[in-house]
Amino acid sequence: MLKMGIISHENFKGKILKAVNEVASLDLEFYLRWYVHESQSVELTLELNHQVDVILYGGPVPYYLANKAAAIMVPADFVSHDEVSLMKALFELQKMGVDLERVSIDTIPESTLRNVCEELQLPFERLKIKPLTEPKVSDDYTTFHMELYNNGTTAFALTCRSIVYDHLVSKQIPCYNMIATKTSIINAINQLNAAYERSKYQGSQIAIGLIKVKSPSLVKESIIHSRRYQIEIHQHLLNYAEKLKAGLTELNEGLYLFYTTYGVLKQVTNGFKEVPDLTPLKDLNIVLSIGIGTGNTSSIAEEGARKALLKAEKSGDGHAFIILDNQELLGPLGGHTSRIIVRTISTQLQTMAKESGINVPTMAKLFHLFKNERRYHFTAEELSNELGLSQRSARRILTHLHKEGFAEPIGEEISSGQGRPRRIYRINFASLDVTEERID
Template structure:
């Protein structure tokens, strides 16, 4: 595991020393700048070369977050809290010149007062300027200098390396709020957990199932084989891009195995969409589903559910199922994201009583809300839920039997088949 420390040099060196003692198995690198406002200069390379990032303080972290830089790796910052204050108080006590007045920055007033009360320490005068991302290092420096001139304060405590350095050069009696072993251990353990979680997430299995549907009834076998050969060459390039493996699992079906980390979002998926858009060159339509899972089996099950959704479309489509979320058709103007796990108590209750799939209940309620019409026929149910009329009739009968629908009439008889029931839903 590699962790980069981004921030001011004196804090970075101190943090690295502590981390080396506590976590000797971790490879640690420093990416330091003299001032917080310059931390962004070494941030990109820090993020590229490491699994996670430790910022030397909240100021460094905020300076990065306030830029256009994208934080994609796990990160933590080392706060200056009560333990840092305690360390300075101990240094003051050892100096045998315990001051009556102090000028201190970064820490908040509550944390300072708690530590002073806990160790029965008091000062006649305290000037404090807590951390704020809107205050520059130069302003913190001026704060301390002003306190020396106007308030005759002679002891200064700062959390900024650049402020400490300048005050020290001007012979101020200045002390540094350093990161402590306690906070370094605590935040490094949090970061390790985040890194491991991300690694597991990125290594989860991705399965993509691709189905080719022939256009029309008549096919010239040689022409079809030739076109499929071209399609497979393009598909192989896409598979290499996502570092996957390709299986031909049937006459017109393919399966791709990869990992979440290799299938890098829309950038890689767009390459497959470009292949799909070339369907006019082929005598077949391309449909696909992508699924994520902790195992190949679970990923394939998710991919097949996504493919089933794609096959309901009249044109080439791609859907993605990740956990309880389904997205699609990917790249389409009407792309939507929806939760396929029903959590609505009302829907779950109706489904339990009627023994109807809760997704079917949810879809019917959605249609009612969109149309404002509660009257439906067997044909309507069949169209809404993409079911056969026989299955739709069974659903209507279950709703009637459990008092969630009432018969309100029949469609006009056309002389073909039986007149269809029209029922009013009671959702």
């Protein structure tokens, strides 16, 4: 049974208890903790760390505070202020007769606000907003609302923070405290539970490898095509696959496929740091490239393997790369030279991904393009092709990165057709704190 801690403001107690009751059929044991002031989330986190498997926070603020204090020792997430919760709040304000174009809004990600405004046909540009980001968790959100109200710019405040709501009420400023819906809480519980289960059973994922064998031009044609030479190569590959504890299949001349599991692959590669010795194969004077992919399905694993193989072929003889879940690239593995494997363990990266409505692996892939491939300039169309997203999502990422200071428009690309010029952005993640591990 999974032990899940929940840390939230006592104002949300009723909603969370209802959500917990509705997921009673799941194999979960809950440890509920309530606070009056958000700063208490750090102490409550330290208390739960040794009692639970995962922690869910009632919102981003307690999560950010606990994370900033380095208090979180188990997998954790928070209930997001999603589009459903925002729509419900706006409908409530509309019923109260509030002019939605004269509302100040805090905490909610800009991408969520844009999407909801588009659905409700509200002019996003007229809204006064202050989205929450981890570096700004201690900003004065009360003053943001008060100044806009006092100078007549707004007539109402929508806040997601209980402490801000209490301050605004004490100043007699019309306001509404937006609380996540029961559905949003249930979704967060299910997602955290599923993420834990995925990590728990990741070892049984499929791992597929592709080995490309090329004979150099210096080998005579008669030798290349001799049956004996081919058998010798095949035998060495079978021995190599055996070291990887994998089955081997020849797809066509010079291309071989092997299959195993994530857990076995991780074990025989010493945590994805090395591959079994390639010397016997290199002694045959052949050029060898290896690409490996993992995933929950064979199609995901094979797609990752093909991408990794392309990377290996570009990198040179004897290199091997791994793509996990068709998203995270590791390598090159093997050889005797130093190499850097970028581990995308970054609070900033995770926060940025969440606020722009994009998953962390996709944002990590963008960081990889910047850091490892030295690619800095993108249009929305180019970025969508690179990340496998819609152009709308790519534009949302670029807009968010620009707002946060990680991208700047540097010009426009004139298209040959009648369409609008495409804006070109320069990406700069130099200040982003992403852990890198150097392996020698």
